[in-house]
Amino acid sequence: MHLAWGPHNTTESYRRFLSYMFHKLQHTRETADAPTAYRNAAEFIDDLLLVRESLQSNRGERLVRTYVDSLLRKVRTFGFHLHTLDIRQHARVHARAIEELGPNPDRSTNSAESREVLETFRAIAKLKRTHAAESIRHYIISGAETAEDVFTVVRLANIGGVKVAGSADDPGLMPVPL
Numbered sequence: 001m002h003l004a005w006g007p008h009n010t011t012e013s014y015r016r017f018l019s020y021m022f023h024k025l026q027h028t029r030e031t032a033d034a035p036t037a038y039r040n041a042a043e044f045i046d047d048l049l050l051v052r053e054s055l056q057s058n059r060g061e062r063l064v065r066t067y068v069d070s071l072l073r074k075v076r077t078f079g080f081h082l083h084t085l086d087i088r089q090h091a092r093v094h095a096r097a098i099e100e101l102g103p104n105p106d107r108s109t110n111s112a113e114s115r116e117v118l119e120t121f122r123a124i125a126k127l128k129r130t131h132a133a134e135s136i137r138h139y140i141i142s143g144a145e146t147a148e149d150v151f152t153v154v155r156l157a158n159i160g161g162v163k164v165a166g167s168a169d170d171p172g173l174m175p176v177p178l
Helices: 013-030 042-055 062-079 091-101 114-128 147-160
Strands: 086-092 138-142 175-177
Touching: 042 062, 062 138, 086 091, 086 114, 091 114, 091 138, 091 147, 114 147, 138 147, 147 175
Parallel strands: 086 138, 138 175
Antiparallel strands: none
16 A cells, blocks of 8 residues: 655654545545455454554553553444444335345346345445445344344345355355244
């Protein structure tokens, strides 16, 4: 990553590293999938911990308590977002969609309701790829009565490109029967 360091000289290592972190945060906000962006809040936390450890080793405990620990608490609590978004749909809508879609989910003859269900899952997949994946964690299934209602959502999520199982970069999407 090329940074314009300006008047910072080579002896200002904290300023240089914090400027680097700031630029990575800007790229994260502007284009989350940019190679110069933080992939997730955990990467940012790693950099903050590095700063914290270095400051503590160099008599900077007051700076750690005043600035770094406070920011670490916020990032650990909220990540790169303030709230999570829960998606909700009725189990009957899912059942009708999966029945109608059958083996060919992309045919143009699907009803508007089925297309909307698929587009919802595709939008979730896109948002999880391009923004903080942890900002969408739950999919609420209203009127769920059986395990089949949950399995239907899992199938629809897979068709829409959403990974239900979590990974290191994405907590997945948990179906929540209600």
